[in-house]
Amino acid sequence: MEEPAVARAGSPPANGNSNGGKAKQAAPKSQEAFRSQRRESEGSVDCPTLEFEYGDADGHAAELSELYSYTENLEFTTNRRCFEEDFKTQVQAKEWLELGEDAQKAYVMGLLDRLEVISREQRLKVARAVLYLAQGTFGECDSEVDVLHWSRYNCFLLYRMGTFSAFLELLHMEINNSQACSSALRKPAISIADSTQLRVLLSVMYLMVENIRLERETDSCGWRTARETFRSELSFSVHNEEPFALLLFSMVTKFCSGLAPHFPIKKVLLLLWKVVMFTLGGFDHLQTLKVQKRAELGLPPLAEDSIQVVKSMRAASPPSYTLDLGESQLAPPPSKLRGRRGSRRQLLTKQDSLDIYNERDLFKTEEPATEEEEECAGDGERALDGELDLLEQDPLVPPPPSQASISAERVAFPKGLPWAPKVRQKDIEHFLEMSRNKFIGFTLGQDTDTLVGLPRPIHESVKTLKQHKYISIADVQIKNEEELEKCPMSLIALLKILLAAAPTSKAKTDSINILADVLPEEMPVTVLQSMKLGIDVNRHKEIIVKSISALLLLLLKHFKLNHIYQFEYVSQHLVFANCIPLILKFFNQNILSYITAKNSISVLDYPCCTIQDLPELTTESLEAGDNNQFCWRNLFSCINLLRLLNKLTKWKHSRTMMLVVFKSAPILKRALKVKQAMLQLYVLKLLKIQTKYLGRQWRKSNMKTMSAIYQKVRHRMNDDWAYGNDIDARPWDFQAEECTLRANIEAFNSRRYDRPQDSEFSPVDNCLQSVLGQRLDLPEDFHYSYELWLEREVFSQPICWEELLQSH
Numbered sequence: 001m002e003e004p005a006v007a008r009a010g011s012p013p014a015n016g017n018s019n020g021g022k023a024k025q026a027a028p029k030s031q032e033a034f035r036s037q038r039r040e041s042e043g044s045v046d047c048p049t050l051e052f053e054y055g056d057a058d059g060h061a062a063e064l065s066e067l068y069s070y071t072e073n074l075e076f077t078t079n080r081r082c083f084e085e086d087f088k089t090q091v092q093a094k095e096w097l098e099l100g101e102d103a104q105k106a107y108v109m110g111l112l113d114r115l116e117v118i119s120r121e122q123r124l125k126v127a128r129a130v131l132y133l134a135q136g137t138f139g140e141c142d143s144e145v146d147v148l149h150w151s152r153y154n155c156f157l158l159y160r161m162g163t164f165s166a167f168l169e170l171l172h173m174e175i176n177n178s179q180a181c182s183s184a185l186r187k188p189a190i191s192i193a194d195s196t197q198l199r200v201l202l203s204v205m206y207l208m209v210e211n212i213r214l215e216r217e218t219d220s221c222g223w224r225t226a227r228e229t230f231r232s233e234l235s236f237s238v239h240n241e242e243p244f245a246l247l248l249f250s251m252v253t254k255f256c257s258g259l260a261p262h263f264p265i266k267k268v269l270l271l272l273w274k275v276v277m278f279t280l281g282g283f284d285h286l287q288t289l290k291v292q293k294r295a296e297l298g299l300p301p302l303a304e305d306s307i308q309v310v311k312s313m314r315a316a317s318p319p320s321y322t323l324d325l326g327e328s329q330l331a332p333p334p335s336k337l338r339g340r341r342g343s344r345r346q347l348l349t350k351q352d353s354l355d356i357y358n359e360r361d362l363f364k365t366e367e368p369a370t371e372e373e374e375e376c377a378g379d380g381e382r383a384l385d386g387e388l389d390l391l392e393q394d395p396l397v398p399p400p401p402s403q404a405s406i407s408a409e410r411v412a413f414p415k416g417l418p419w420a421p422k423v424r425q426k427d428i429e430h431f432l433e434m435s436r437n438k439f440i441g442f443t444l445g446q447d448t449d450t451l452v453g454l455p456r457p458i459h460e461s462v463k464t465l466k467q468h469k470y471i472s473i474a475d476v477q478i479k480n481e482e483e484l485e486k487c488p489m490s491l492i493a494l495l496k497i498l499l500a501a502a503p504t505s506k507a508k509t510d511s512i513n514i515l516a517d518v519l520p521e522e523m524p525v526t527v528l529q530s531m532k533l534g535i536d537v538n539r540h541k542e543i544i545v546k547s548i549s550a551l552l553l554l555l556l557k558h559f560k561l562n563h564i565y566q567f568e569y570v571s572q573h574l575v576f577a578n579c580i581p582l583i584l585k586f587f588n589q590n591i592l593s594y595i596t597a598k599n600s601i602s603v604l605d606y607p608c609c610t611i612q613d614l615p616e617l618t619t620e621s622l623e624a625g626d627n628n629q630f631c632w633r634n635l636f637s638c639i640n641l642l643r644l645l646n647k648l649t650k651w652k653h654s655r656t657m658m659l660v661v662f663k664s665a666p667i668l669k670r671a672l673k674v675k676q677a678m679l680q681l682y683v684l685k686l687l688k689i690q691t692k693y694l695g696r697q698w699r700k701s702n703m704k705t706m707s708a709i710y711q712k713v714r715h716r717m718n719d720d721w722a723y724g725n726d727i728d729a730r731p732w733d734f735q736a737e738e739c740t741l742r743a744n745i746e747a748f749n750s751r752r753y754d755r756p757q758d759s760e761f762s763p764v765d766n767c768l769q770s771v772l773g774q775r776l777d778l779p780e781d782f783h784y785s786y787e788l789w790l791e792r793e794v795f796s797q798p799i800c801w802e803e804l805l806q807s808h
Helices: 019-042 060-065 070-090 101-115 120-134 144-160 163-175 178-186 192-213 221-235 244-256 265-280 283-296 306-311 325-330 341-359 371-392 425-439 456-467 473-479 492-501 527-562 564-576 579-587 591-595 619-624 632-649 653-661 664-671 677-688 696-701 703-712 734-753 768-772 786-795 801-807
Strands: none
Touching: 060 144, 060 192, 070 101, 070 120, 070 192, 070 527, 101 120, 101 144, 101 163, 120 144, 120 163, 120 192, 144 163, 144 192, 144 221, 163 192, 163 244, 178 192, 192 221, 192 265, 221 265, 244 265, 244 492, 265 492, 265 527, 283 527, 306 677, 425 456, 492 527, 492 564, 492 579, 527 564, 527 619, 527 632, 564 579, 564 632, 564 734, 579 632, 579 653, 579 664, 591 632, 632 653, 632 677, 653 664, 653 734, 664 677, 677 703, 696 703
């Protein structure tokens, strides 16, 4: 949401004529108008503390419900009818729940046989019958709990009978269906009817993945074995098939390129996210892998689990904005306050408040946004729009201690501070370099052990720094590269979808249509139908943002754990594709309103809509939404995007400067209105890394924010973040930093994935026969996927023969 243009509406006249008296009288009214307009534009600041528990995903029922749009609700009845018609021809006078397991298996085998027919319409009917089974045979259930129970039971049964493999073959057929693609390209408007076949197939596969992925203590040994087998099948290529996640990534790329606008992209993204989570593991599994990796590398155990520490933190009170923008404009200029004795006393009071931050609300008397901040916010938004226009084009991408783990509950923290401080090797080296220059006049490079000639306090300081020294897995990997397995994935197309789904996107920037699987064939004609469709469209976009943000964060964390240069490779691609301004543009709205949005109709959510007659919808019931305090998926998405932004900018000074250039400070400060500890923590982290570049005046005007950073964000010893005297705050060549990183990445890729050359000056063989006759070392399973490789890398690649002839 753009800020209202009121920056100078209440400014006093420039000259000192008789109108000044009238201006003084009108000032209170102007101030009240500003307050009212500010409240309308930014919403109420009286936000209660949000009881939000962060995790891999939402509750099981909510994750299943978000698979369907409200426009698809009529298809539940269609699926049931297709199943009952087929079931009556195979089984006499019985229902599905009355059959024994053997009889159920026999019927499913018959369904799979009937899938192998030529008629596309007949295949769709059988696929709908399978979907009805995966949805829990709700026609025979009495409650939502029963529907979810039988949905899970049926999905395990379907998997053991080979249903997933059969639907995977059908999915390949639909992806390669050129007739459907060309038909969608010719249509001026695409509706939900254009993706019927794909939606049914993807729904069955999503329900199987989500139900089998869910672990419960009551699961039988057979189900546990089936889960691990399914995980292995999804993780690796089987026969001539590629890994399933790679197939879904190719669907995303094809959709974003405009070649398949009928793809139901929301279902594709949800399935891709859950497949990656199922095969690689979620956040808890990542923490376990991190502990194991540090033990293998001989590093000390982790002092705490970050997620667990954040869960125990209390949210700070948001800014109260007691002085609004109009008041800051009507106040005397700073030059007139400089000579006043009270101003110095006020500054001293601010400084004293740092010592008693535990006794007060952090943002209770936060200073208002200054005129400079408001202008910066406007300039930043224009800069963000300019940068994000590039997303419409193809992105330019330049080329041995104790092994016992310590749980977070047993860690003793300093009183009032939740985090144990950390020190990098670079910080110790920098401290000794300055100390040696000061006391003995020369340095010893990276030697941190020789302290001859330095005074005793320096010895004590070095000892303290070394006690809190933290060596990350990335530090070890950079020095000691391990054997890695290549995992080629393209994530850039996801940013285009995220841009289209962002609430702040304007119609002119929607280069791709992400609503193909939510718009009905016939557009609404009544106000009630229009309201329902509007809620459905907003909900659809929110689910897309949720899946993309979770998918990107999960992949980056796994890449970083696997090897730091894999993480840096993908991160640099995201940065060059304008991921940073895209996320900032997303947050350049009323985040509190976004998090508390009620774009849901509870009676239409699965499985509620399948077991009871739908009540008549009214305008009041649609406007009321649900009774939840906040929208779980929207808060989840915001935290994921903030974590993603932190990962892209951490220890990257050139990228931190991008945050400064795009005027992110006022955007991020507005997000502090949300009283949720985890979201506030990642906002404060992003503000902390900028403070040294924002100038003394900003730090002085935002002492409450500085105090919150001091209280809630981890401290790095020798990190002069609050004063801007750090050597890292000095000017440098931003481009050189990224180029150096790029060179290191390319050297890593060359060492790991390129064939070693005997010599740089070895002769080049230009003879066609001898080159084709050379034996190449290929992977053992290459002959399985040779035809697929040939189709993708040779036949499907356009060759411009004229340019080829001209170049020779």
